[in-house]
Amino acid sequence: MSGAIVFDLDGTLVDSAPDIRAALNRVLAGENAEPVTLAETVSFVGHGIPQLVRQAREARGLGPDRQDPMTAAMLAGYLAEPAALTRPYPGVTACLERLCALGHPLGLCTNKALAPTLAILDALDLGRFFGVVIGGDSLPQKKPDPAPLHAAFAALGTPLLYVGDSEVDAATAEATGVAFALFTKGYRKAPVTALRHSFAFDRFDDLARHLDGRAALSPTAG
Known part of the structure; x- marks a missing residue:
């Protein structure tokens, strides 16, 4: 067969959750927002980076006007170091x-x-x-x-x-x-x-x- x-x-x-979390927390730090935990990161994974950013943004009370810049920052940051962890x-x-x-x-x-x-x-x-x-x-x-x-x-x-x-x-x-x-x-x-x-x-x-x-x-x- x-x-x-x-x-x-x-x-x-x-x-891959540790690297995703690290990149996402760098983005959140740029927004003066609290970092996400590994468990939160895992709960956000599965639908792609824009959806992951949306869930993290909403969990930290950040407005929809931050979606596009945060997504761009996440994509750039994650691509720069996607496999360190x-x-x-x-x-x-x-x-x-x-x-x-x-x-x-x-x-x-x-x-x-x-x-x-x-x-x-x-x-x-x-x-x-x-x-x-x-x-x-x-x-x-x-x-x-x-x-x-x-x-x-x-x-x-x-x-x-x-x-x-x-x-x-x-x-x-x-x-x-x-x-x-x-x-x-x-x-x-x-x-x-x-x-x-x-x-x-x-x-x-x-x-x-x-x-x-x-x-x-x-x-x-x-």
């Missing part, structure tokens, strides 16, 4: 190597803007695994709209699986009509049982094992 597998990035392949989750590199060896075309589909996505992949030596990378600004639509994931699979071939960590990813997979594997140690807010998925895993060592039979890919929750 060598169908295409597409991954989310933040909270799925990499723990960001690390792959344990077992990610070995898992990707194994899936490639098994003949699975791999892709990436994230709501993070393309420029910092590529910078992170380069810094962590992960870009070599992916035949296509779709960022949050690659198309007019963002996840959970199915268009970005459709585009990723169109570039790779027969869809097999989408791998993500969040409510957004689960909704994207359902809208796209593909099986979904839920990584349970990412940035999910809802209980595992609340998200429709084909299987859940908490160790990347286990991912390839779940692909041994197509029966394992039927939805089991949600």
